Amino acid sequence: MKKILLPILIACFSILRAQTPCENGMAGAYPCNGYDLQVFIPCTDFGADNANDSWGWTDPDDGTEYALVGLDNGTAFLNISDPINPIYLGKLPTHTSSSLWRDVKVYNNYAFVVSEANGHGMQIFDLTRLRDVANPPETFTEDAHYSGFGSAHNIVINEETGYAYGVGTGSYNGGPHFVNIQDPLNPLGEGGYGGSGYTHDAQVVIYNGPDSDYIGKELYIGSNESQVAIVDVTDKSNPQLISSATYSNTAYTHQGWFTEDLNYFIVGDEIDELNFGFNTRNIVFDFTDLDAPELSFEHSGPTSATDHNGYVNGNKFYLANYKAGIRVIDISDISNENMTEIGFFDVFPSNDSAGYDGAWNVYPYFASGNIMISSLKYSSQNYVPGFYLVKSSSLSIDDNSLYSFNIFPNPSKKYVEISSLETPISMVQVFDITGKLIRTNNYSAQVNVNFNISNLKTGIYLLKINNQVTKKIIKI
DSSP, X not given: OOOOOOOOOBTTBOOBOSOBOOBTTEETTEEXXXXXXXXXXXXXXXXXXXXXXXXXXXXXXXXXXXXXXXXXXXXXXXXXXXTTSOEEEEEEEOSXXXXXXXXXXXXXXXXXXXXSSTTOOEEEEEGXXXXXXXXXXXXXXXXXXXXXSSOOSEEEEETTTTEEEEESSSSGGGSOEEEEOSSTTSOEEEEEOOTTOOOSEEEEEEOOSSOGGGTTOEEXXXXXXXXXXXXXXXXXXXXXXXXXXXXXXXSOEEEEEEOTTSSEEEEEESSHHHHHOOSSEEEEEEOSSTTSOEEEEEEEOSSOOOOOOEEEETTEEEEEOBTTOEEEEEOTTGGGTOOEEEEEEOSOTTOOOSSSOEEEEEEOOOTTOOEEEEEEOSSOTTOOOEEEEEXXXXXXXXXXXXXXXXXXXXXXXXXXXXEESSSOEEEEEEEETTSOEEEEEEEEEEXXXXXXXXXXXXXXXXEEETTTEEEEEEEO
């Protein structure tokens, strides 16, 4: 197997701290297209042998970004405000025993962790404790625990309603187990739904899509091994199946995600590449009529690698593609049955074959543009799994140039003064924390700009200067 990258030893950690740009199709030893490596940390630096799921938390008080990384024996927490030099803050050990499967999600500044370890239940951890860690890495303790189920394959959270859904548990035929987490430290079980069998993963939304029959309803979209189940879970005491969607050459309906307009649902089948010899396949359903979902088309990737978790952010679909790393796919023309790969970062350099080593999860929702990847070692014993941060080359070009712009005051109520020490300012764009473009201002090569933010709502924003340098601001 090709060696990964020689780690630079700093203190007691094997962290590759220097940025490695994607040049001529390679970032060091990693094949790439359009994405630079920010940092790689092997699992051994977290006192673990393997990684699995991952998620992110952005502190609403100051915009600091944190990575939450599932491990075989717990959950690691990292401050990634300096993505080239992240700080490993510590680990929440597993509630019972180690397991290859662990999953973590976030609601209201708390992390919720489940595992397939026997008797694990759901751990609840107050993420605000990460703001002031005196001597990292610490060994954390959970703040609360839910024991209404034991093992669980996955946890799904609807942040709009404050409900968590344990899936793949021993209850409700493995279907969703409803937990009210509106008071995070006092979770309450509120039943479940087992009418469509075992759920491997799911997405739950307050529906505001094209089907007027279900506007305002809380809908559960379950990837249920051989089908996609659409369930109205608004009334937890009386969940109702709306419909199911199926497709040909089914091996294992694994996970799926809505497009942002809720017109389409993109599904991954985890085992079809192995069973049928396909290249990576994503199945796209038309969900404009939820009572009668239709197969729209299938997208075939450029490699035979197995697909795992995929998420939509704007007009891009980010796919954790195991041995092919992460793939970034333009879905802006999905209504015309077009999906186009526009970039990738391959964390398993030796090959792109079907199998379960490599990128398990991708988290593409940090406002900074940093993308988190967690990788797994399954059968390739020489592979080094761990935690990666990558970033679009168009955003991370010469990140040191951030220091050639001063922004003051920050936080601010009305204005920020942007001054250039070297490069004149020609354009400033404002993005919200989801990556949505709010405003664009053009200038005639000015060295000082008084930028009005008085009409922005309170919160965290990104300023993109001259279409290449990004800087976080806080509107108070």
